[in-house]
Amino acid sequence: MKTNIPKVPELSPDEVYLNNLISKGENQVLDFKYAINDSRKIARSLVAFANTDGGRLLIGVKDNGIVSGVRSDEELYMVDTANMLYCEPEVSIVKNMLIYNGKEVLEVVIRKRVGHRLHTVKEENGKDLVYIRIGSSNQLVNHIWMRIWAIKNNEKNILKAELRENEMNFLKLFSDAKSYKIEEIAAQIKLPKKLCEHFLIKFGALDLIQVDFRSNGVYYRQNSKNEKF
Numbered sequence: 001m002k003t004n005i006p007k008v009p010e011l012s013p014d015e016v017y018l019n020n021l022i023s024k025g026e027n028q029v030l031d032f033k034y035a036i037n038d039s040r041k042i043a044r045s046l047v048a049f050a051n052t053d054g055g056r057l058l059i060g061v062k063d064n065g066i067v068s069g070v071r072s073d074e075e076l077y078m079v080d081t082a083n084m085l086y087c088e089p090e091v092s093i094v095k096n097m098l099i100y101n102g103k104e105v106l107e108v109v110i111r112k113r114v115g116h117r118l119h120t121v122k123e124e125n126g127k128d129l130v131y132i133r134i135g136s137s138n139q140l141v142n143h144i145w146m147r148i149w150a151i152k153n154n155e156k157n158i159l160k161a162e163l164r165e166n167e168m169n170f171l172k173l174f175s176d177a178k179s180y181k182i183e184e185i186a187a188q189i190k191l192p193k194k195l196c197e198h199f200l201i202k203f204g205a206l207d208l209i210q211v212d213f214r215s216n217g218v219y220y221r222q223n224s225k226n227e228k229f
Contacts, residue, residue, distance in 0.1 A: 012099065014098040014099050014100060014105075015099075015100050015101065017098065018058070018061075018067070018098055018100050018105060021056070021058065022058070022061060022065045022067075023065075025065065025136075026063070026136040027135070027136055028052070028053060028055070028133055028134075028135060028136070029049070029053055029054065029055035029056065029133075030055060030056050030058070031045055031049075031055065031056070031057050031058070031136070032057075032058050032061040032062060032063055032065065033045075033057055033058065033059045033060075033061070034060070034061070034062045034063070034068060035059070035060075035068075035070070035071055035075065036059060036075045036078045036079065036082075039078055039081055039082040039085065039086060040082070040086055040121065040123070040124070042057075042078065042079060042082040043082040043083065043085075043086035043087050043121045043122075044121050044131050044138050045057055045110075045138055046079075046082065046083055046087055046091040046093065046108075046110055046119075047087055047091060047119040047120065047121050047130070047131045048131040048132055048133040048138035048139070049091075049110040049112075049133050050091045050092070050110050050111065050112060050113045050119045051113055051118050051119055051130065051131065051132045051133070052112070052132045052133040052134075053112055053133065054109075054110050054111050054112035055110050055133065056107060056108065056109055056110065057079075057106075057107070057108040057110070058105055058106075058107055059075060059079075059105065059106040059107075059108065060075075060103065060104060060105040060106055061105060067100045067101065067103055067105060068103070069100070069103030069104050069105065070103075070104050070105065070106050075106060076095065076097070076106060079093070079095065079106070079108055085122070086121050086122045087119055087120075087121060087122075088119065088120050088121075088122060088128060089117065089119060091110055091111075091113075091119055092110070092111040092114075093108055093109060093110050093111070094108075094109040094111075095107070095108055095109075096109070116153045118130050118149070130146065134213055139213040141213070142211075142218055144182075144197055144200050144201055144204065144211065144218075145204075145211050147201045147205075148200075148201055148204035148205050148211070151201070151205040152205055166189075166191060166195075167199060167202075169189055170185075170189055170191070170196070170199045170203075171203065171208065173185060173188055173189055174209065174220075174221060174222040175222070177221065177222055178221065179212055179219035179220065179221040180219060180220055180221070181217055181218065181219055181220075182196055182197065182200070182218070182220065185200075185220065200220055204220075207223050208222070208223055209221070209222065209223060210222070210223040210224065
């Protein structure tokens with residue numbers, strides 16, 4: 001007796017490509033966006049990716065990986081608008097429209113920045129702020145991270161490696177591999193917060209201290225590249 005087994009439809013190249021990306025989930029180089037309804041928010045994503053490792057935005061994909069499709073043609077132009085109006089300098093991007101089960105998904109490929117200049121976002125208060133990509137989130141950096149970055153990218157800026165007693169005490173705090181907020185550091189080693197900031201910048205630039213951005217604040221710890229000082 002002959003049975004009719006329904007054929008499984010073959011996936012298109014776009015569908016295979018998107019399935020492969022979506023299966024990895026949101027990460028350092030991939031972000032899902034259900035829709036574009038905030039140009040500055042998209043600008044932050046463009047800048048964060050460009051300032052870190054580059055990456056991709058998939059617009060028309062929900063956070064759980066379900067493909068919903070882009071809602072209108074305007075979303076295609078909102079990416080360019082966000083880049084032109086709020087990113088300084090403009091981020092290098094490539095846009096591709098992909099078809100998934102009859103739905104359109106906008107892929108925005110963001111290239112990593114070239115040179116020593118960081119991209120910034122023009123915020124509502126008029127300030128130009130720097131964002132980077134950490135894991136699956138965009139993170140606004142603080143002035144300590146900025147100073148560390150500036151020193152590392154300035155060949156003329158030579159740091160002295162000799163350590164004074166208070167600097168030795170500062171580093172000893174991190175030998176337990178714990179993470180601390182700057183207020184905790186200042187309280188434990190009984191030094192002014194401003195001096196602790198100076199030490200964090202110096203030892204961050206020397207790759208001894210690492211900046212950790214978390215949902216509940218900014219922490220500092222021994223750089224994972226160095227098992228011990």
